[in-house]
Amino acid sequence: MVDVQKQINIEEIWEILEAVPDPEIPVISIVELGVVRDVKIINEQLKVTITPTYTGCPAMDMISVMIKAALEDRKIENYTLETVLSPPWTTDWMSDETKNKLKSYGIAPPAENTQDKNSLLGKPLQIACPQCESKNTVMQSQFGSTPCKSLYKCNDCLEPFDYFKCH
């Protein structure tokens, strides 16, 4: 009998997942976003663990569908996809490289670590404009186009921009 199930290699799985873009911010992958928490092989079965960004984020269903499609595209069919809540997702998991990608895409990246003093005290942050670097910016709306963003305006170049909230 021919075994159609391909031999699973963890490295390869990570590569596949790194190629799955965030459906709302396509310049970063779901791995860079921190949504993929773990990839394991248990009893020859692949187990992918993900965590939601915000509880009601509608992109999560989309992300599950995209992960399944990416795996099945590579003929990987013996897998489970599990969602965990703990530890809760945080923007602290984003690397500097990821933050730079957000910035070049026109989204101001999270300005701080959630453990930083200003962040803990809920003080308003100085957000640099992703277009002109000016820190002379003002929050227009605490809630933005998606749960993870706020809307800001730059007082120097006058462009509005999204800010990826420190969460």
Next chain:
Amino acid sequence: MLKQKISAYSILLGDQSLILGQRLGELCGHGPILEVDIAMTNIALDLLGQARLYYQLAAELSDTYEDEDQIAFLRREKDYNNCVLVEMPNGDFGDTIVRQYLFDVYHLMFLNQLKESNEKRLKAIAEKSIKEVRYHLNFSGDWILRLGKGTEVSNQKIQKAVDTLWPYTKELVQSSELETEMHGFGIAPNLADLEDEYYRQVKSKFAEAEIKLPEDKWSQIQGKKGLHSEHFGYLLSDLQYLQRSYPNSKW
């Protein structure tokens, strides 16, 4: 059995979030200004997400309910255990934002306690939700100040909403039988422990916003026992319409 009780408790918590989320969802496309419209629907989305987590857990433990949709859409009015405050109509923006603020203060304090629960899954939901509810409270608290200290008219509107909604706050910090029992198992916070701090925070914000405190009146409001206001039936008929008319339909 304990499992069934945890399921019922998780439904109660889900009901608070679902019903307030449904009310806020009514504002989609109808907010007074664009930023507020976006905010109210974003908050609705968070609450809906939280409700789903509570209901998924409840369904997993339940002998009665198969899935989250059955819990959300196919129960009768008396089976919902949310506090009456969250089902109160949106009214004008003053009513909406005062209702939100009165709930948010409670919600954040409550979740901070629930995260100490010995029920691992409820603890995880609390840890996840706290981060979102902080934004909600920031938003509603800012508006209380802005409108309370705004114009004569805006102050009057906030005052009117506070006068109307004040009697409904008691229920937030009073445990039902189920909650008391859950507290006994180390699963739920003791709501009476939150009462003083709740009113301290709310009163200090209202003082800053130049809002007068209404007199405490005796009130018999028991949404947690399934006794709802006359507004609730209309809310449910909206909420349940699709699943009732087209059973098992999916997006």
